[in-house]
Amino acid sequence: MKYDDASWHYGGEFPADLTGEAGATHTGMYVAWALLSGLSGDIHITDFPEDIPKLKDRAVTPGAFFLSACDGKFTDEDLSDEGNAFTAHYFNFDSGQYLADYERTLGQGLPDGPNSLYYVTDSWENFDKLKPVLDRRLSEWRANAG
Template identity: 60%
Template sequence: MKYDDATWHTAGNFPSELPPEAGATHTGMFLAWALLSGLAGDLHIKDLPQNIPLLQSRQVTPGEFFLTACDGKFVDEDLNAEGNSFAALYFDLQRGSYIHDYEKILAKGLPGAYHVPDTWESFDKLKPYLDKRLNQFRTMPT
């Protein structure tokens, strides 16, 4: 299953003043957080074990990582079972609240969500909210 693809964001109403890479920032932030939070799937643990250390050392930004290590595609293989359950509810671009949270936390005062800088500073602002959402998810009745 494909949750997101950076190419989905660079057409239509995408801001002409931004590079196409700006369409990957929101997903890169979520995926980097998930991989650093113990939600990584075997793809990043067994098949591509170099990926998580790249993020841990902050050698690349979250958006850069998403574009280079994942070819701009966020798929179910990126996450473990818990990560996929969480992403299906929270990240879902149509029904989830991730984009709303992302915009509320990072896009204040900016022309739009695509203008959020792909930086670790942005990631650090977003991380506590993602941690909170995951904790809420973990305490939901099954």
């Protein structure tokens, strides 16, 4: 199952003054957090052993990692069973809470408009702001899932 694909974000009303990489930031932040939080599937560990250390060492930003290591595609193969169960609940664009948390945490001071979240900078500083929110959501989910 494909959760997201950076290419889905480049068309339509995507801001003309941004590069396509900006369409990967929101998912890159989530994927990086999931992998660094132990929710990864075996595919990243066995098929891309050089990419995870770059992420852990912060030698690459979350969005850049997502584009290079995942080819801009976020699928169920990227995650463990627990990671997929949580992601289906939380990351789901239709019923999940991820984008609302992302906007509340990183959306201040961005240009106005329906696509303003594409202006969030792909940086470890922003990741560090979002990580505690994601950690808390995972803890809450774990407490209620059992």
